[in-house]
């Protein structure tokens with residue numbers, strides 16, 4: 001179902017007027033790694049909305065490496081994220097990690113994110129496939145392109161055709177980046193499927209100084225959007241404080257990409 005052999009024309013999502021894929025201009029998905037407080041979300045949404053960003057991200061359920069790391073605000077985070085996004089005319093995307101949470105997350109989020117660590121969670125893929133919300137599907141940490149596309153197939157096979165693929169870097173032997181951004185996967189996914197494909201430069205690089213060149217490269221190979229973490233005060237963030245952009249950093253980032261983004 002995800003194959004271009006089945007459907008040759010690009011799938012273009014229209015989520016409350018925000019178009020993603022095909023001939024739509026590339027979109028930006030931005031916001032903090034984790035939803036931490038009302039002030040943090042309010043400042044971030046106000047800043048990003050003023051810059052024309054239409055999709056606000058923020059994790060309420062966080063897949064942390066350590067069980068002792070900040071696990072997210074849960075339902076309170078969902079309520080906060082969706083309210084702040086709405087107040088600023090933005091869509092809200094957030095991760096769902098558990099089949100038992102799909103219903104509540106779908107109630108508050110405009111787009112459900114399946115994270116890299118859950119790309120192989122077939123029960124979760126089926127459950128989001130039964131939901132009425134579009135799904136942003138991250139590529140797994142060590143997933144092949146074929147496995148990633150089969151994960152999308154799980155969602156479509158349950159009747160949900162609104163899937164956005166997201167390349168976020170894969171595990172390799174390289175240590176100077178957190179992951180290795182696989183641009184071939186972006187070009188191949190665009191070629192082999194009709195689905196929109198976006199690139200998460202933040203989790204791919206794991207360091208701020210590479211975000212601009214990686215985003216330029218992603219757009220050059222045909223990505224339909226860029227996913228980037230932005231936080232009012234990255235140094236004090238409760239997760240991913242090495243890689244989130246502050247507001248001045250986001251300004252520089254979006255200015256560097258402006259000719260490639262052609263934001264309406």
Ligand code: PEP
Nearest residue numbers: 059115116117138168203
């Ligand atoms: C995220 O986007 O919040 C996240 C945890 O990313 P990934 O699943 O790609 O690691």
Ligand code: MN
Nearest residue numbers: 033229239240
């Ligand atoms: Mn993060």
